[in-house]
Amino acid sequence: MSAVDDAVSILSQASIAGVDAIYGNNLPQEAIDSKYKTVILITDAANSPSSFGNNDFWALNQEIEIQIWYSQLLDSDFDTIEVALMKTFVHQNWQVAAVRQRILDPVSQQLSNTFYFSRTKILKETF
Numbered sequence: 001m002s003a004v005d006d007a008v009s010i011l012s013q014a015s016i017a018g019v020d021a022i023y024g025n026n027l028p029q030e031a032i033d034s035k036y037k038t039v040i041l042i043t044d045a046a047n048s049p050s051s052f053g054n055n056d057f058w059a060l061n062q063e064i065e066i067q068i069w070y071s072q073l074l075d076s077d078f079d080t081i082e083v084a085l086m087k088t089f090v091h092q093n094w095q096v097a098a099v100r101q102r103i104l105d106p107v108s109q110q111l112s113n114t115f116y117f118s119r120t121k122i123l124k125e126t127f
Helices: 003-014 029-033 078-090
Strands: 021-024 039-053 056-069 095-099 111-122
Touching (some): 003 039
Antiparallel strands (some): 039 056, 095 111
């Protein structure tokens, strides 16, 4: 499974209160148009080989970007959602690589935030 697929699965199973929808790689139009749902988009940020030996590599350093757009009607605390998000990934052996600050989109009037998580994935198959 790709890092994005793994991350979507992890977050979907976590069922974080206040998160309405989770998407991998792209947002459908209805998610883009909705100002009243808290939506998460997960995309790849990096994927590079590591653990070299015998003219080959045995692992991938993977990083994902998670963008959250908060509902204008959100009745949860932003910090509660963000801490739950970070703990979900840390408990699944990912590292928090970076957390940006919340920003307000001047057009949609939605707050958003961006996170980066990384992991080293050991490759089991040989190619």
